[in-house]
Amino acid sequence: DWAEGTARPLFDFSGSSSTGLVWNGDYLIIRNMRISGQYTSGLLTLDDNCHAVNCYVQNTYTTGGAIYVGFYGTLYDCECVSDTYTATYGDGHLCLLNCYMHDSGSGTVCTSGVKIIGCIFDTCTTGISISSDSGVSIINNTIYNCTAGVLFFNSQGIFMLNNTIDTCTDGFIANYSDVPQTGGIVLDYNNWYNNTRDMSWDNGSTENNSSKGSNALNVDPGFTDAPNGNFTLQTDSALINAGFAIRLGVT
Numbered sequence: 001d002w003a004e005g006t007a008r009p010l011f012d013f014s015g016s017s018s019t020g021l022v023w024n025g026d027y028l029i030i031r032n033m034r035i036s037g038q039y040t041s042g043l044l045t046l047d048d049n050c051h052a053v054n055c056y057v058q059n060t061y062t063t064g065g066a067i068y069v070g071f072y073g074t075l076y077d078c079e080c081v082s083d084t085y086t087a088t089y090g091d092g093h094l095c096l097l098n099c100y101m102h103d104s105g106s107g108t109v110c111t112s113g114v115k116i117i118g119c120i121f122d123t124c125t126t127g128i129s130i131s132s133d134s135g136v137s138i139i140n141n142t143i144y145n146c147t148a149g150v151l152f153f154n155s156q157g158i159f160m161l162n163n164t165i166d167t168c169t170d171g172f173i174a175n176y177s178d179v180p181q182t183g184g185i186v187l188d189y190n191n192w193y194n195n196t197r198d199m200s201w202d203n204g205s206t207e208n209n210s211s212k213g214s215n216a217l218n219v220d221p222g223f224t225d226a227p228n229g230n231f232t233l234q235t236d237s238a239l240i241n242a243g244f245a246i247r248l249g250v251t
Contacts, residue, residue, distance in 0.1 A: 008056060030051070032053070036056075050069060056079045057078065062083075084104075096114075118139075123145045143166070145166075147170070193220060222236060
């Protein structure tokens with residue numbers, strides 16, 4: 001029931017850029033699929049309130065994304081790759097849980113109300129891009145080797161906790177034409193390590209780290225083998241028990 005790798009059934013769209021896998025209907029659940037090929041839009045497209053679970057989706061077309069999800073959609077345990085464009089993108093209130101976005105133009109592009117929890121964004125031009133910032137929660141993620149780790153086009157309604165931002169050119173960019181905004185921003189317990197700049201403002205022109213929070217970290221995460229996609233923590237990692245315990249018993 002929980003297929004892995006090539007054991008998932010393959011939907012092969014490699015021969016054309018004019019066709020993708022489109023589910024026209026709300027409240028659908030798509031599970032255990034492997035979808036590969038090229039399409040000008042989202043290779044897997046789902047309507048509102050739909051869920052994709054344990055799917056691998058890769059779009060090799062230059063302007064196409066891997067997965068598009070409508071309002072209130074959720075991706076669980078999915079691996080998404082778009083060679084030059086966006087791995088995942090969706091409308092408001094998209095929820096990404098335990099997903100792996102890598103080797104893409106953008107890991108995810110979302111609007112307001114998004115929740116991104118327990119995901120990995122590896123080697124993307126932009127890891128997380130939020131075009132409308134109201135009600136954004138980014139919790140327990142790893143963002144590694146991205147040109148821009150997290151990109152906001154405003155600076156309100158941000159909750160960013162327990163993330164590791166490692167080896168990025170800019171860990172956090174607020175595409176905002178004024179001084180750093182303090183209203184509506186909650187950032188704390190994030191680990192900022194080995195980035196060229198941790199936090200920058202004014203469209204990325206000014207570095208200002210004043211909004212990191214009093215419990216911000218700057219330690220080597222101790223990944224097992226990050227360059228080859230293994231982001232498990234070694235037993236002596238300084239991050240173990242260093243975050244904020246959101247739920248009793250969780251470290």
